[in-house]
Amino acid sequence: ELRRGEHPSRPQLEEMGGQELKQTGYALAKVGAVAELFDIPERESITPLMAKRLASSLQSCGFGIEPDARYTGKACRWDEAAVLFTLPGGATPEGELPSEPSAAEMASYQSYAFLMRLAFHVMQAAGPVTPETAAHIANRIAEIFPPDTLKNAEERARFKAVTELAARGGVEAVSVRVPTQGIAFDKNAVRRLLVELVAQQGRIGDAQEKALALAWKRLGLDGKSLKGELDSLSSHGVIFFGGQAGSGRGEKIPPPPNTDVPFALNREALATLLADTRQVQAALNEAMAEDEEVGMPDEVAAEPEVVPVAVEEFPGLAPRFVPLLRSLLEQDEWPEVDAQKLARENSVMLSGAVEAINEWGFEKLDAQLIWEDGENLTVERALLK
Numbered sequence: 001e002l003r004r005g006e007h008p009s010r011p012q013l014e015e016m017g018g019q020e021l022k023q024t025g026y027a028l029a030k031v032g033a034v035a036e037l038f039d040i041p042e043r044e045s046i047t048p049l050m051a052k053r054l055a056s057s058l059q060s061c062g063f064g065i066e067p068d069a070r071y072t073g074k075a076c077r078w079d080e081a082a083v084l085f086t087l088p089g090g091a092t093p094e095g096e097l098p099s100e101p102s103a104a105e106m107a108s109y110q111s112y113a114f115l116m117r118l119a120f121h122v123m124q125a126a127g128p129v130t131p132e133t134a135a136h137i138a139n140r141i142a143e144i145f146p147p148d149t150l151k152n153a154e155e156r157a158r159f160k161a162v163t164e165l166a167a168r169g170g171v172e173a174v175s176v177r178v179p180t181q182g183i184a185f186d187k188n189a190v191r192r193l194l195v196e197l198v199a200q201q202g203r204i205g206d207a208q209e210k211a212l213a214l215a216w217k218r219l220g221l222d223g224k225s226l227k228g229e230l231d232s233l234s235s236h237g238v239i240f241f242g243g244q245a246g247s248g249r250g251e252k253i254p255p256p257p258n259t260d261v262p263f264a265l266n267r268e269a270l271a272t273l274l275a276d277t278r279q280v281q282a283a284l285n286e287a288m289a290e291d292e293e294v295g296m297p298d299e300v301a302a303e304p305e306v307v308p309v310a311v312e313e314f315p316g317l318a319p320r321f322v323p324l325l326r327s328l329l330e331q332d333e334w335p336e337v338d339a340q341k342l343a344r345e346n347s348v349m350l351s352g353a354v355e356a357i358n359e360w361g362f363e364k365l366d367a368q369l370i371w372e373d374g375e376n377l378t379v380e381r382a383l384l385k
Contacts, residue, residue, distance in 0.1 A: 009057070010062065025086040026161060028164070030078075045350065048074060060091060065082050068158075071101055083164045087154060111179055111183050116166050119137050120171045133197075191219070191229070194212060203241060317357065320346075321356050333376055335375065339377045365384075
């Protein structure tokens with residue numbers, strides 16, 4: 001039965017967005033908080049089908065959400081950051097069903113969302129991105145596409161929502177390459193944009209250099225061209241600091257203090273450090289036990305050490321993701337609900353783990369290991385045989 005009159009959830013959505021939504025048309029929110037307004041019970045993740053229905057319900061109220069599963073085809077985490085925004089065309093007219101995005105709209109979205117995440121991933125490696133820089137990135141990305149790409153008001157509103165989410169919600173990783181279903185764009189224009197953005201900062205740290213290298217891989221560009229770009233930046237006065245950045249481009253200097261950058265606990269680095277520490281401690285305990293055994297043969301054997309998960313089979317992958325990857329490699333395809341269960345058993349979030357594993361796959365194998373296909377996960381097991 002089609003709805004008549006204003007959707008009952010609209011006032012609650014307006015209250016959730018507050019003055020920010022009222023004044024700018026955009027507001028940051030959690031997917032779960034929005035879902036609760038439509039009586040979706042709390043869960044770790046919302047399936048693609050349920051997320052699509054949520055987006056359609058929001059459209060009936062006159063709002064859009066980014067990410068929108070109708071465009072991405074992916075599930076959403078309950079605690080995932082999202083942008084709630086006002087649709088220029090307003091609510092779906094009474095007696096009508098919410099419209100679905102056209103093939104052209106989906107194709108343009110796939111491409112500009114990919115580039116937006118890529119650009120912000122590079123820039124956020126150096127610290128928070130200012131609103132002015134975010135607006136500049138959005139304008140430059142829009143220029144890369146044909147003039148008729150963002151041809152209607154709703155597409156432009158979604159484009160801004162993608163910008164807002166990347167700038168304020170953050171981009172943890174970019175685990176896919178150029179979308180095969182997206183519209184074509186000039187990769188060299190993207191290359192020039194990324195180099196220009198970094199050059200404007202006047203300095204490049206190890207994290208940002210690695211982010212640039214990742215961007216080059218995602219775009220399918222030759223790594224040698226990145227070296228040439230970095231050498232050119234160095235010759236024009238851009239300072240390289242930390243890591244290996246300075247080794248081939250003048251004297252390496254330590255990173256300057258920056259009190260403006262918010263402190264963020266690197267849990268992955270801590271996990272790796274703790275694993276290394278436990279391994280060293282286990283080796284020391286073993287050596288000491290052997291020495292004591294010679295002088296005290298009747299001593300009761302010590303309890304065995306708890307050995308951390310061996311990660312030699314997947315060198316470079318964060319130890320906490322190794323057990324999940326090992327389990328996923330047992331079969332070619334997993335229903336998402338089963339994969340979520342495996343993730344819970346291994347105390348990790350599935351979406352974050354898939355991103356990290358794919359990141360590792362691109363770095364070590366130059367290929368994507370796990371594909372999200374609707375409500376299933378496909379594992380490229382042959383790549384690790």
